[in-house]
Amino acid sequence: MKNGFYIYDSASLIKPLHNMAVADGEKCRDLKTFVVLLAEKFSFPDYFSDNLDSLEEILNDMSWLEDNNFAIMISNYADFLKSEKPSRKAALLSLFAETASQWQHVPNYPGEEAYRDRADFRIYIERCPEAIEDLEELDIPVQGYLG
Numbered sequence: 001m002k003n004g005f006y007i008y009d010s011a012s013l014i015k016p017l018h019n020m021a022v023a024d025g026e027k028c029r030d031l032k033t034f035v036v037l038l039a040e041k042f043s044f045p046d047y048f049s050d051n052l053d054s055l056e057e058i059l060n061d062m063s064w065l066e067d068n069n070f071a072i073m074i075s076n077y078a079d080f081l082k083s084e085k086p087s088r089k090a091a092l093l094s095l096f097a098e099t100a101s102q103w104q105h106v107p108n109y110p111g112e113e114a115y116r117d118r119a120d121f122r123i124y125i126e127r128c129p130e131a132i133e134d135l136e137e138l139d140i141p142v143q144g145y146l147g
Helices: 031-041 052-059 086-104 129-137
Strands: 004-008 020-024 069-075 120-126 142-146
Touching: 004 086, 004 129, 020 031, 031 052, 031 086, 052 086, 086 120, 086 129, 120 129
Parallel strands: 004 120, 004 142, 020 069, 069 120
Antiparallel strands: none
């Protein structure tokens, strides 16, 4: 499977990974709550600060984790980040797309392979019209549909 976004119908179709953050959109209605969930699941270092720039830096490192397979699964997407401005959700989805691409294409620049190996980075979103609309609007391709 390629890195990137996948739409799923049933969570039972997704192989659980050690490095998988599972977010319920009903509980993650704001970015801070979601980022705290990621920080806890992926054991972010102490220097992490809860903003998108820091999140991008951390998600493109993950060197403190032993396994090079990372996944984020979002259920109840219609409620996910519902109390945020749409532009914040769009920025997060774009950040995930860019992070997935960077992990897929290591080395992204000369010498990167000396300290970073390719890794799997997938984002699974429960099927709903809002998810498909958001990804299409941002020109983010869906790598596959599980269901």
